Amino acid sequence: MAENAAKSAQGAGENIRVLLAKVGLDGHDRGVKVVARALRDAGMDVVYSGLHRTPEEVVAAAVQEDVDVLGVSILSGAHMTVFPRVMKALDEHDAEDIIVAGGGVIPDDDVARLTEMGVQKILLQDTPPDEIVNAFRQLVAERGPR
Amino acid sequence: MSERVPSDELARRVREGNLRAAARLITRVEAGEDECRPALAELYRHTGHAHVVGITGVPGCGKSTLVSQLARTLRADGRRVGIVAIDPSSPFSGGAILGDRIRMSDLVEDPGVFIRSMATRGALGGLAKASLDAVDILDAAGFDTILIETVGVGQDEVDIVQAAQSTVVVSAPGLGDDIQAIKAGVLEIADIHVVSKADRADANRTVMELKTMLTMSMPSGPDQWYTPVVATSSEKCTGFDELRDAIDRHRAHLIDSGELENKRSEIAANRMLKIAEGIVREDFRREREADLADVLGRVSRRETDPHAGAVELLAVVNSRIRHESTADPVQ
Numbered sequence: 001m002a003e004n005a006a007k008s009a010q011g012a013g014e015n016i017r018v019l020l021a022k023v024g025l026d027g028h029d030r031g032v033k034v035v036a037r038a039l040r041d042a043g044m045d046v047v048y049s050g051l052h053r054t055p056e057e058v059v060a061a062a063v064q065e066d067v068d069v070l071g072v073s074i075l076s077g078a079h080m081t082v083f084p085r086v087m088k089a090l091d092e093h094d095a096e097d098i099i100v101a102g103g104g105v106i107p108d109d110d111v112a113r114l115t116e117m118g119v120q121k122i123l124l125q126d127t128p129p130d131e132i133v134n135a136f137r138q139l140v141a142e143r144g145p146r
Numbered sequence: 147m148s149e150r151v152p153s154d155e156l157a158r159r160v161r162e163g164n165l166r167a168a169a170r171l172i173t174r175v176e177a178g179e180d181e182c183r184p185a186l187a188e189l190y191r192h193t194g195h196a197h198v199v200g201i202t203g204v205p206g207c208g209k210s211t212l213v214s215q216l217a218r219t220l221r222a223d224g225r226r227v228g229i230v231a232i233d234p235s236s237p238f239s240g241g242a243i244l245g246d247r248i249r250m251s252d253l254v255e256d257p258g259v260f261i262r263s264m265a266t267r268g269a270l271g272g273l274a275k276a277s278l279d280a281v282d283i284l285d286a287a288g289f290d291t292i293l294i295e296t297v298g299v300g301q302d303e304v305d306i307v308q309a310a311q312s313t314v315v316v317s318a319p320g321l322g323d324d325i326q327a328i329k330a331g332v333l334e335i336a337d338i339h340v341v342s343k344a345d346r347a348d349a350n351r352t353v354m355e356l357k358t359m360l361t362m363s364m365p366s367g368p369d370q371w372y373t374p375v376v377a378t379s380s381e382k383c384t385g386f387d388e389l390r391d392a393i394d395r396h397r398a399h400l401i402d403s404g405e406l407e408n409k410r411s412e413i414a415a416n417r418m419l420k421i422a423e424g425i426v427r428e429d430f431r432r433e434r435e436a437d438l439a440d441v442l443g444r445v446s447r448r449e450t451d452p453h454a455g456a457v458e459l460l461a462v463v464n465s466r467i468r469h470e471s472t473a474d475p476v477q
Contacts, residue, residue, distance in 0.1 A: 015176075015177065015240070015241075015265075015267070017173070036243050037243070039241065040236060040239060040241035040242060040243050041236070041238075041239045041241060042239065042241060043239050043240040043241045044241050045235075045241065045242045045244060045263075045265045046241065046242065046243050046244065047244040047245075047247060047263050048243060048244070048245050048247070048248060049247060049248065049251070050245075050247070050248030050249075050251055053251060056255060057251065057254045057255055060254045060255050061247060061254050061261070063165075063166060063169060064165065064169050064254075064260055064261055064262060065169070065247075065261075065262060065263060066169035066170055066172065066173040093166065094166065095166070145150065146150055146170075
């Protein structure tokens, strides 16, 4: 009986944890809320940071929440300033196992540079919500258990 | 931490105050991983240092903001504060949006504060299944005060009182008259009442109504606890020193009266029973599926009534579980 309960409890461990963050002077949060809702509807636990965070705050929160994916939404054009600081802060927390994804309005050239920097997925502003759900699931599956 | 660290090693790091290890161990216990149970059992022996305070109240009454301000007040005294903030899971998808952190943003970079959001994942009563495991982990990591923020409760989700040593019930002004205040339920469980948003004009009335309610059940005798009503305003940053003092007085009262030990054993007993119920419920859920259709069909055709159907279902499931555990004890 106990073994059975334990087994089924293991099956419950599929919940993916995500922190969605808005960083800097960027008040456009409609998109991030739509994404939060889509991830929630896909069964994920989504922590939302609220507006106007610093990269360091966002990473500290991601570490405490021990999320699988840190998703940073940027529509202000400051991505080339924000993401290097996010990656540096993750490194300082010894938290490179947290997957970083970026979303918003980002030019193609910058996408390549961000990918090089270690941002594992960039989802541009026209990405359908289902695609974001699938991308997150795939990223977590590829990383494997930790 | 790129390679998987065994949970007993994480537990060792937790006891050294390593918060990254604490965060990971909470994830594992929340996911129901078997591998972390012995580590949790070991950590449990090193708990009991922290004062565990529950904060509860209806949705939107200001719990998260209050927790944030209270944590800042406790930090000013140099106390380390752990926060477990619980939000509801969707009953449909199982997912959750955890927004309590939004109100706690200025605490994030303080190493003396640790905030963890949790989803209820189907648990009723205002807490999540792993909430108290998370509290144990933070306790063992050396936090002095641990604040548990429940989901926004209705009128009778009172599990927090079986989990925290001091329970703070938050009421916002303007949410009902004095009859609401004498109804049974959440208001009865308070060790401390808080009226939030005290900068509002009608806050005084809420304070008076709560005080009037309390006079109806006034304790007698010098050793009794008199439930205080504290008015706080997060906007004007007032009332939080009083709230901290009220919490400290309640803890002193628990210790002086010897009630703390009773409360601790009550919390432990309730917790154990709840886990046992969870195991039974889970077994039942799994075992009943095959039998459900037959009984359900007869109940919906009105050949059997729901009560008799439930009894029948239980009998079938129980005999199967018993049969399984004798026939196949090791799986």
